[in-house]
Amino acid sequence: MVAVTGSQWAPILSGVPQGSVLGPLLFISYINDMPETVSSFIYMYVDDTKVVREVTTARDCEELQADLDSIQHWSEKWQMKFNSSKCKIMHLGHSNNRAEYTMNDNGIEISLEVISKEKDLAVWMDDRLKFSTHIGHAVAKEIRYLYS
Numbered sequence: 001m002v003a004v005t006g007s008q009w010a011p012i013l014s015g016v017p018q019g020s021v022l023g024p025l026l027f028i029s030y031i032n033d034m035p036e037t038v039s040s041f042i043y044m045y046v047d048d049t050k051v052v053r054e055v056t057t058a059r060d061c062e063e064l065q066a067d068l069d070s071i072q073h074w075s076e077k078w079q080m081k082f083n084s085s086k087c088k089i090m091h092l093g094h095s096n097n098r099a100e101y102t103m104n105d106n107g108i109e110i111s112l113e114v115i116s117k118e119k120d121l122a123v124w125m126d127d128r129l130k131f132s133t134h135i136g137h138a139v140a141k142e143i144r145y146l147y148s
Contacts, residue, residue: 038067
């Protein structure tokens with residue numbers, strides 16, 4: 001005999017159906033106005049967002065922080081909050097002043113973690129824009145396969 005059980009009903013505040021044909025299209029439709037909130041370049045791929053800006057002056061730092069604040073307000077308005085623990089800063093270039101940037105997390109101002117390398121779409125990128133990090137990870141992965 002098989003027992004049939006069901007989940008309790010619960011309110012859903014935001015999101016799109018997972019595993020559906022329409023899910024990706026609905027998500028893109030839902031977030032398509034985010035680039036209009038910033039003056040920096042913004043790159044979005046699926047649920048990943050990058051804000052990019054050349055920073056040469058203190059004013060550029062202020063504008064980048066204002067853009068981070070703007071997408072934070074956008075996310076609160078549309079109930080698609082960013083996970084601030086996953087938001088990071090990568091400073092590129094030798095003359096970068098390495099400014100500190102923040103995001104608001106439930107009313108608390110959080111300093112974003114500064115990283116020197118990150119994996120993005122299966123490619124490792126570092127703050128020197130060299131491929132040595134990517135090659136090192138690829139070689140280590142292949143060695144693990146060979147000796148496992």
